[in-house]
Amino acid sequence: MHAFPTIIPGRLFIDGEWRTGATGATTEVFNPATEIAIGTIEQASPEDVADGFAAAERGLAVWRNTDAWTRSATIRRVADILREWAPEASRLMTDEQGKPVREAEAEWLATADQFDWYADEARRIYGRTVDGHSTANRIIVRREPVGVVAAFAAWNFPALLPARKIAPALAAGCSVILRPTEEAPFSSLLIVRACELAGVPAGVITALTGPASRISEQLINSGIVRKLSLTGSGAVGRTLLHLAADNLVAVSMELGGHAPVLVFEDADVEAAARACVASKFRNTGQVCASPSRFIVQDTVAQRFTEAFIAATRELQLGDGHDPETTVGPLSNRRQIAQTEALVADAVSAGATVALGGQRDPRFEHGYFFEPTVLVNVPPHSKILSDEPFAPVAPIVTFDSFEQAIEIANSTVFGLASYVWTTNLSTAFLASERIEAGMVGVNTMAVATAEAPFGGVKESGFGREGGSEGILDYTVAKATILTL
């Protein structure tokens, strides 16, 4: 048994120790439902960051020489600890990020799944041998750890997103420097604490909280970090890619999406609408794989829209700690402004607000926005092209398979996508024609530890999850033998 930490360590974790920063500067963290501060985190100074990457370099030397069975058993213990902590950790996540406790609990279990999955994959890092030009040649290919990894994740899934980077990196034998987000840092720090308790050696995991741009710049310019993994916005991705290019650091980028849902007339339309509502408003729409454009065959559009609105009306907006709540607040003030702007733009373009459309006036505090449904949405509305990260569902129609695919592929993004049909040919053809890293057919559940998660186009590159996920943290080394 591992007791849940009574004091959440809002500290830096460097060389196996929880430390205050060299300058003593801290940042407050707020509950988005109450706007009340729930704690503080340290701001790592340049000296702290330098200590962090030096420790990570030493940790790498230890961990890359630790056998795969030991790495596997250690990572498995992290999963076990996180499962033990899930009930309390869920309430903490709700405090800092806003999502309903039930969703937070699901996130912690999915987080533990990442560690479980990569505990197994640690023992399955396969090499190969190839015969060379000459019968005397043998080429042996081994996959070695890429080196020190810098991991930057977004605030919308403060446990799952770091876990998707930490678990495969540890499995591959890398050391990891995590920069938790300032909006929701405590869940990420809990993972670090679980790693410590599980026996991950000093320096193998480091946590540095503080200003994103300064810390990332220092890490990438350090000459020690060999791999950068980001889940974040396209703008941040571009900035970090420039830095990585200057330093020839390898990158994986998960940069968001704008997932189309194609609903064909042969689908179970009501089941599709219910599943779409549950998925659309999960985490208040702040999900990179969130279905965000509902593209419905015109013959069933009215039925779909009615069922969608009816299911949306049943949602309960409120504080995530209330057991009745099914949709929590947006996570921060920026999201409110962005959501309001998207709705205003769509309405001025000619869209109709069929439900919601504004900040919920019942709440004096907190970032509560009504679950919103837009219909008659003109193609040039920003809600159909900009990543929304908002509880707003635009419904548009199509009249042919080709038009459905054209609309689905009309954004710069290509992360998740969804198809609802009972026709096997339509399912296959649509999933092959949609430009996306993932396609859910008659399901909205595409994010699971055993499947590769990642995008194409401006949604980024690299994969997290599945047996593919560990490859991003390895390099192939060829040894060419002449016998």
Ligand SMILES: O=CCCCC(=O)O
């Ligand atoms: O925001 C991106 C992560 C998606 C995780 C999920 O859908 O569970």
